[in-house]
Amino acid sequence: MKIASWNVNSVKVRLPHLLAVLEEAKPDVLCLQETKCLPGDFPSLELKAAGYHCETIGQRSYNGVALISKTPPSELIQGLPGMAGDEQARYLEAGFGKVRVASIYLPNGNPLGTDKFTYKLAWMEQLALRARELLRLESPFVLAGDYNICPADEDVYDPVAFRDDALCQPESRSRFRALMYLGLTDAYRVFHREPHRYTFWDYQAGRWHRDEGLRIDHLLLSPHAADRVVACDIDKRPRAKERASDHTPIWCELAV
DNA sequence: ATGGTAGCCTTGCTA
Numbered sequence: 001m002k003i004a005s006w007n008v009n010s011v012k013v014r015l016p017h018l019l020a021v022l023e024e025a026k027p028d029v030l031c032l033q034e035t036k037c038l039p040g041d042f043p044s045l046e047l048k049a050a051g052y053h054c055e056t057i058g059q060r061s062y063n064g065v066a067l068i069s070k071t072p073p074s075e076l077i078q079g080l081p082g083m084a085g086d087e088q089a090r091y092l093e094a095g096f097g098k099v100r101v102a103s104i105y106l107p108n109g110n111p112l113g114t115d116k117f118t119y120k121l122a123w124m125e126q127l128a129l130r131a132r133e134l135l136r137l138e139s140p141f142v143l144a145g146d147y148n149i150c151p152a153d154e155d156v157y158d159p160v161a162f163r164d165d166a167l168c169q170p171e172s173r174s175r176f177r178a179l180m181y182l183g184l185t186d187a188y189r190v191f192h193r194e195p196h197r198y199t200f201w202d203y204q205a206g207r208w209h210r211d212e213g214l215r216i217d218h219l220l221l222s223p224h225a226a227d228r229v230v231a232c233d234i235d236k237r238p239r240a241k242e243r244a245s246d247h248t249p250i251w252c253e254l255a256v
Numbered sequence: 257a258t259g260g261t262a263g264c265c266t267t268g269c270t271a
Contacts, residue, residue, distance in 0.1 A: 009271085010263055034271085036264070061264045062271095108271060148271095202271085203261040246262075246271080 002027045003101055004251035005144035005217055006238070007200070011035040011066070014245055015043050017238050021249060022050050025235065028070050029096050030249075031103030031144040032056075035064035042066065057089040065092045065103040065145070075100075081133070082126040090123070093130075098256060099225065100134065104145030109166030117166050120148070124175040131182050131220075140225035140256065143184070146200075146247065147218050149176045151186070154195030155215035157207075167216060185226035187219040187252040188234070199234055200247045208239060219252050228254045 004027040008014040011032060022030065030052075035042065037058045044054045053072045057079070058064030067073060073094030080091035093102040104127070109120030127143075134141050150168050153159035162168045180186065188197070198213025207213060221229055232252040239248035 013263070034263095061266085061269085110271080205260055243262090 001029075001097070001099060001254045001256045002251055003029045003031070003099070003142050003144060003219065003254065004249050005031040005033070005103070005146075005219060006249040007033040007105070007146040007217060007245060007247035009034050009036070009245040009247065011037050011043060011064075012041070013243065015046060017241060017244065019046065019050055021235075021238055022047075022052060022068070025249070025251060027251060029101050030068040031101065032066040032068060033064070033103065033105035033146045035066050036061055037064050055092060055094060057092055059087075059089050063089045063105055065089060065105050067092050067094055067101065067103050069096055071096060080123065080126050081130050083123065098140060099254065100139070100141040102141070102143045102145070104143060104147065106145065106147045106149065108148045109169075109172065112164060112166055112169065117169075120166060121171055121175060124172070124179070128175070128179045128182065131179055131184065135182060135222060138224065139222070140228060140254065141222045142225055142252070142254075143220040145218070146216060147176065148216055149173065149218075150214050150216055151176055151218075155198075157196065157198070157212035157214070167214065179220070183223050184220040185223075185229075187221050187226075187229055187232040188215075188250065190226070190229060191232050197234060199250055201239060203246050217247055217250050219250060221252070225254055228256050230255050
């Protein structure tokens with residue numbers, strides 16, 4: 001079972017690239033973030049023609065997440081449990097066979113010292129609570145998405161330049177570690193130990209061409225999922241295209 | 257060198 005995650009930065013603009021990724025990578029489940037699209041405007045018909053089912057929550061201009069899958073999901077959860085009154089579309093979770101998958105668009109949190117950063121930390125606390133609930137089921141799950149967290153300095157092209165960025169703050173990183181310490185596994189680091197491997201390159205200042213990026217998109221595996229992971233990698237090809245998203249897909253293969 | 261680029265329905269905000 002192949003599970004992938006991709007922040008598309010507008011699903012409407014990225015539809016041709018999205019269809020190409022489905023055709024070439026053939027994921028069983030693809031988690032999307034920053035769809036920037038109301039559910040009624042989501043290109044479900046085009047994806048259905050490509051053989052995929054869609055679940056999505058979204059809003060105009062900002063946020064929005066989706067689960068694109070070969071088979072329809074079960075037990076869909078819309079919105080992060082515990083974040084009552086949160087109007088931002090950032091969490092979608094469902095079951096696909098024996099594996100539960102969440103598409104996560106964690107708040108960016110910039111700039112520091114504002115309610116945006118407080119919101120990010122509060123959101124991470126609730127995500128950890130949700131992970132604890134899921135762990136009690138003792139079955140495989142994958143928390144996939146744009147975490148807006150560089151776990152370590154080796155995940156940043158210029159750690160000094162990002163010292164005051166919400167993606168690299170000690171408070172952000174400690175909450176990410178708290179999530180990991182529940183027993184989750186960073187799928188990418190099971191197979192790749194080398195530093196400076198990225199999933200995001202800013203549109204500005206030629207960051208892509210200089211390979212100056214950030215590793216902020218992660219696939220976190222439950223223990224039962226980690227037992228079955230046989231491969232994980234970042235697919236840089238979509239980022240190299242014309243009119244690309246600033247993120248590129250990350251995927252893993254579970255032997256289930 | 258406090259800009260630069262991309263997307264949205266906005267003339268600024270978010271990333």
